[in-house]
Amino acid sequence: MRRKINWPRCPSMREELIQKIKKAGVVGAGGAGFPTHVKVNSKARTVLVNGAECEPLLRVDQQLMAGQAPKVVMGLELVMSVTGAKEGIISLKHKYHDAISALEKEISGKPIRIHILDDFYPAGDEHVTVYESTGRLVPQGSIPLKVDCVVHNVETLLNIVDAVADQPVTDTYLTITGEVNQPLTLRLPIGTSISEALAIAGYHDSEGMQVIEGGPMMGKIVADLHQPITKTTKGLIVLPREHPLLRLKTLPADKVLRQSRASCVQCRFCTDLCPRYLLGHRLEPHKIMRMVNYGQGQEETMKMAFACSECGVCEQYACIMGLSPRAVNALLKKELTRLGIKPSPSPADQAVDPLQPHRKIPVKRLISRLALQDYDRNAPLQEKDYPIDRVAIKLCQHVGAPSVPIVKAGQRVKKGDPIASPPAKGLGSYLHASIDGVVQEITDSILISAREGSETQPWNPSV
Template identity: 40%
Template sequence: MDVLKAIQEAGVVGAGGAGFPTHVKLAGKAQTLIINAAECEPLIETDKYLCRTQAETIVTAISAVSDQIGADRRVIALKGKYHTEIEALRQAIAKAGAQIEIFEMGTYYPAGDEQIMVQQILGVSVPERGIPLDVGAVVNNVGTLVNIADALRGRPVIDKYLSVAGEVDKPLMFKVPIGTPVTDVLSQSGLRVSDYALILGGPMMGLMMVDPQKIAGAVVTKTLGSLIVLPAGHTMVQTWRMRQNVSRLRHQTKSACIQCRMCTDLCPRYLIGHQMRPHLVMRNFWREDAITDPAEYIRAFGDAVNCCDCGICEEFACPMGLSPRKVNDHFKQMIRQKGLTVERNLKPTARPGLTEGRTPTLRLVARLGLTAYEGRHATECREFTPDTVFIPFRQHIGKPAIPIRQAGELVRRGDLLARADPDGLSANIHCSLDGILTEISATGARISRKEV
């Protein structure tokens, strides 16, 4: 079997991150295959659920992927406190007679960041703005492995597992068709509040939604692994609102930054050796408009391009409640607009204090005001079929898929709706619902349920 072709045809992309097309990631060769089951952010349950319920499927996929990339070391990395999940994986490994290690990580954030994981497992740091393959490793999320196993059976990616937590009766897992409106998922989740904000993803790096119209238009995609419901007046929501204005951030930074270095000293990228010193970016933020020399601009703000947006600086490190992450995002954009190039350190080495500088997850949860939701685990998985789905044609890094169908057609689950753009990074998109194609454009397709 042509593993890469099967994965490409099925439209598999990274299920736990930015959605990098998996057939491209697995086209190279690497010595180490790492399976990321660490559940990077608090309150998310998806990876744990898959490890408990689909351990044998994961192990089978690991064998196929490791053969494809030529890996002689296979590692499943997850937090050591996940005792039930570890036992399920050990049993599956033993049953298959597979040579797969279990690497138990500490309970800290962001343990699931692939560069942090690679550094801890291999003892080497990935180059700045590089990828694990630069140091001989490939990292895949467990959800991606489940999709790969399906692809090898001829099944495209048309369903998604995701967890729902926060202001609900109890945390739940869902398996729903791609394109399902998130409001349909919420209606099945036992909401405890009527006025709420919604986080698509995790509390640290997810997308905050406060506008009811935007929430109503959001759908489940290949990369969405979690929904977190918060009361509209929650401190995370109020803080998010305050951080949307760059001019306001500039005035706050000028008046309140005390140059304590905590944003730098606790930065995961800084700790693994990258040139990432947000306290210097903050120090110079107020005089941005006065810097006209490109070299000086890079010296003042160039570190921002190495920011991974983990959010530790703004949510945990800064005692003044400032947002180095948002400031870094601003300068990433400005550096692109100015066409400036920041040099890369291709051989970073971890700094002293790497272990001591890690952020304990429970302390982070308390700082976020989410302790009331912590420790409630999703054991039940619900499935349902929505009346309609809207399937975006860009659920991945790169170019949107190109539609090949017409409005009015009858389509079945698994039918190809849009083919990956052959002129760039892209991924196939398939139908997730039997029904009528009521709308199709360059951005996506809407399907109404009907027996066909």
């Protein structure tokens, strides 16, 4: 059943819709969680849907596009209307047959086209997606808006449609895969513990295992399975502790640097295969490694690290010595930021390398290189309401400053009630209760429990 939307026909209506998106707490669901109301409050020629989902094993976006195509297109049309865009593009891989078929039916007669991507990594890198889909080159260190383009994740569009209907963000979709009984893609309340999410997929014994939150390339090791999922959690991957993928992810910083000094042979494969270098960014990881090893190049070479997207190609695919230029770049970025050193300006002569089309990393080959063939399985989407009775909603799960609690311990809240607001000054997002229950505690998270037996008081939105 299609939902009717009143498209913005005047500035006041446009502002009302932007405020609805803000009040609903919509942030980018597929990346760092940039507050969406800020991104849509702009003018652009093109709105691009990033449906590449280039990380191996994850299944969320492709299944949402296939199963909720009308809503995805509705969200795209809404953002086009708010931004004044004349063109909408849905970029997704050729292997997502069901999604392509469903979307083609919905875009007929509309100023929207589908752009078919090859199955390569990192097709979902925002800079790569924009270039592949439009031919426009986002300047180094800049955002797609610089080339008249706004990019949104698939689930973000669904949340925008809900926001217009006054339904806030309370749940997120994520794929649970790896060493689990049944890989699944689930919709769960934000704040559900990772251990409880894994239990739904039949994983109970963590002995000898480790969990990656996110994809195998850019995801992080989960230190505590009791920590909660957030608005941006898109995957949980369970792997044996001795799996080779985990070696570099668990390497201490001092050992990363020692190995780099001892083993880098300056083959420059890390540079030749770097997706950002191939788009003309001033980023040559082999020179950074040389500088770390021999002290050559100094500040300008170190500042190249700011251009690194930490996609992991150099670390998990390119380096023949098993080193991690990605980790070196991450360490340098932190140190340079601490010292107050800023990135260099975008190169005026930025141009795509002629070999860029031939140096894309095939996902099948990447899966083999990562030793993940046994885990490359379907993860069917389960649209169920799972009985979660306790959530811990982090105050900071988005780009910007932490949200400010507007509830107190002991208050009863219902799912969808606002529990935290953006700071008075600075970038931020609203947070909402993801279950019915009582606020138990407020620290860096708001803990809500559905269990009876706590002292309660009525929820008051003016508090």
